[in-house]
Amino acid sequence: AAADAAVMPSLKTLRGQLAALSIAAVVILIGVPLWWRTTETYRAWLPVSQIQELANLQLQLSADVEVVFARGTVTPEQQKKVPLTLTQDDEHVVDGDLRTTICDLMVTKYEGCKVSNVLNSFVSRGHSVEADLSLHTLSESPCGSLVVYVIPESSSLLPEDVDVYVGQRRTALLRIGAQTRVGRTLEQLLSHLEPRVKQVLQVMSFSHTDITAALSDRVRLSPGNKESIADSMRAFKSSPGYEITFSLLNPDPKSHRLHWDIEGAVQTYIQPLLRKLAPLANFSIDSQTLYYAMLGVNPRFDSSRSAYTLNSDSLAHVINPVEARLGSNAASSNPVLNFLLYVPDAHHSPLHINDHKKQEVPSNAFHSPRWGGIMVYNVNDFYGPEAAFPVDINIDMAKVMGVFLAQLRLLLGVQSSAPPPRFLVAPCSSAGIADWELDRLMWSRSVENIATATTTITSLAQLLDQIGNIVINDNIAQQVSSAVTSLQLAVAELESGNLRFALQYSKEAILASERAFFDPSLLHLLYFPDDQKFAIYIPLFLPMCVPILLSLLKIVSDARQRRREKHAKAD
């Protein structure tokens, strides 16, 4: 009976323990997965590993350089021995922290005297511009490649003090140096040529500094080099489109009735350049006239010159009151390049801009990095003796557009560093931009686009990784993967030297990555975070889980006690 009495309660407790265990099992096996499944947020699959691969940003740029020897530079025997291609690697690590590696690859193709006859005919005539043009028609070089013609030292094609002539297209003439006369070995000749071809390449397609500037978002620039920072920040950032706005500011419509033939001027001066730049971005142009638009500073009167002057340190305050009236384009979100033509009012005229050395700026214009340019146009010479206000004034658009065109080139990043000594750069064509300048721009824009798109995609991936509540819809995943694919394609095209396709893919990558990043659906669940959910769950979970936990603990401690007792019995 005593044994029975001992068994009876243990059976009862066993039943209780089993019940507790089965309830815990139901809660864990059914309840938790059910809760988990029903409160899950939808997250589509993202190519995370590929994104991480891209984040390293290892770019390899390769440019085809064709070197053509004119007659008189190599002997026929040497010509036969000239290697067909020569590949040169040049690796720069732009920034160690971000593991951004740029690897320049220069594929140099040596070609024999295929065209030397044509060249020689020009050598005799001695006209380099014509030579440049006809050489271009002779061998149409694709976008991003270069042809270097090596001409003998004695050639009269180039002036005496010039060694390298850079043409308007993708060609350059290189005068062979005095130390490599005919009769030297081919190796000597090639090793002499190599650094000089490289120099030409740096002028005409891309240099280390260009690429660093294009990557300025990712790379911390060394603080000492202020000039290069200013240079790199002047141009607008790469964007799929730009809005160009010309504004005529007439602060004094009572005295001046201004007429400007902006339509004609845009057709004549701006459109040729933009047509050339069309592969780079879409441009749209508009113009407006703003009346009673004042500058933000009062110009000081300089009695020695009997003119009003604006000092360079006050230029920074000029724009602000005008900018409020310029207005942004309501119908697009591309960056705006502003070009203002300011006609000073009759009482503050003439107005001149002084530079840092208190000297008058000859163009009477200035520009602001990544914003636009302003030109002051004085009209006081045309008042005439009788001066019947308002005076009708027709603005000389050639003068104005000359300044604006120069500013536009700067702001778009066309203009680059001065050529090295003994270089002669051909004057611009009517389009305002040479082919190799466009190539240069395309190189740096492709690199910049790739860098920007990579940063966008990487930070999006990081954000989505950090905040688990964000719903990732299928369309976002699709945008992300298309951006990744375009990025990979762009990198591959850069590697193989197809500049035009590389730019195209990099633009697509930027568009897709931005669309994914700024998709409004990513914001929806940000306001419904975990802690709020738990605040609601706690009244349910706490009273449910506490008894289960406690009874589980009790079961464990009972089991342990029983084992101890068993041990004691065994002893």
Added chain:
Amino acid sequence: MAAHRCSRSALLLILCGLTLFTAADSQETTVNGGHHASAVKNPQTSTETADQTTEQPAVEERRWEATEVEEATPDDAAADKQDSPVPETVVLTSVPQPKDDFQEELVIRPLHSGDIYASFQFRTVWETDFTRGNKVSHYRLFPKSLGQVISKFSVRELHISFTQGYWRTMQWGQPFQPAPPGAELWVWFQDSVTDVDSTWKELTNVLSGIFCASLNFIDSTNTVQPSASFKPLGIGNVTDHRFLRYATLPREIVCTENLTPWKKLLPCGSKAGLAVLLKSEKLFHSSFHSQAVHIRPMCQDWECKTTSWELRQTLNVVFDLHTSAQGKREWSLFKMFSRTLTEACPLASSSKIYIDITDNPEGEQFEVSPATPLLSQASVLGDRRTFSVYDLTQQITFGTVRSLNLLIRWKSSEGDMLRPLLHGERYVAGYGLQTGEIHTLMYNYHPYRSFPVLLLDSVPWYLRLYIHTLTVTSKGKDNKPSYIHYQPSKDRVRPHLLEMLVQLPPNSVTEVTVQFERALLKWTEYTPDPNHGFYVGSSVISSLVPSIVAMDTNSTRERPLFSSFFPCKEESSYFVRVYTEPLLVNLPTPDFSMPYNVICLTCTVVAVGYGSLYNLLTRSFQIEEPNPGLAKRIANVIRKMRGVPPL
């Protein structure tokens, strides 16, 4: 064991508390993050947050550089047209005729209540074509922002108005440009637009940015396509109302931030001309303020060979006698606007001030100084009115003091206003929070003529109209509408649209009633102050009212701007649009902390039920020795001390 269990649960509770606290902290940060993210949402600002930080130094480092143009660029470009040398800047002998024209006008009408009504109109007409494919991109007087909007969204006509206050037709007569309280926007798109709804959505967002208003709250739930009430006011007989969108925001508050962008559209800004009078601290200290922008294509001549675009900016304001004039019946420009006029806008081809002196032919009612010899007559709103005209382009108007300060001094307060022939009112009847009834009253004060009116009602979906209860009665008799267009609402998708053509008998009141039921909203659909009530936009009554005088039907003749807004098709009638009051309806409003309370309560009930069930299942019950009572225990302690065996 019990103590052990107790300390465990206390620990758990503390842990929970801690998680709650940390949860609150992290919640704050995430909310901030959310705001940040929404701030960067605009792709224009920056590509991403990482970008922003790196861009910061760029802004500080922004430098101004002189432009060097020693490059051969421009010379070369110029050299291309060397054969026709560009002339040096010369004073022109032949000025190119500008294709755009700007006019400004102010009408002042003394009202019989002693209030004063001032109506500004600015009109820019531009001979250009937005409709064809060619891109318009060079702007002179026409504002660039609006031009870009018209060409991007293929807009044929755009009418937008912002109004603060309600126009009291019975006291003030008809306004020159009627507008409902709040914001109103109606747009006719060109028939080349394929997806009107998405274009409309984009357009409202852009306009919301331009005018600094909450037009972005216009969506499908408050947009309707009226079939008859809103016809194009410009040229083009498009009647396919698929291309029309109409929306009102009766709740919109109009203030300075809407006036500033409106003034920026004027060529002279607020620097010269009549616009110098538009100072916001005076304009918004008034009984009624309404500003509007109307864009429409116009005929340039009688045969309509050339078309042009007209931008009309209007601003109507009624100054209150008691608040602004301290009860004295005396008005001056300076008193009204705290400014006087010194010049016309130099770009304006005409700049005039009209003062309505029709009721004051011999100067017995009020006196206007300085006096002007110029008088003008115009038939406006079915009446021939006489105006004194001040032409600001003439230097003589400003006199010797070189400033114009018009003064109106009342002599007597008698006189009777011509009662407007058409008037509308609206109210909600009924009690409780379940059902109600909308009453719309339309008054025809014409002594012997009856005329038809078009009534447009757009009611939000959360008032469920019972259209079978629609009754129209006039003079106690049933008045059957000759045309009814009703589009039922869809919950959370589109509002009710009710349009009908009703004949108003002479000298009568016509009452339109319809019953409705109030819907229950989801708790996120309530506005931040749901107990304020929900607005229902004004009804619109449009009508051709028989005119006493012959109206001018020639739309191209030079006329004062205020009389040329609505085109007149026939001489015997004129077009009037009357807006009723907006309605404020209370909806059943829950206690918004309720969901959490309900969750807590349910959870507690579940927990209690579950807990007892759990105990029943897992506990083993046994009879325990009853505890000795307190007295017995004390007795035992005493006995122990005494050395006696316990009880």
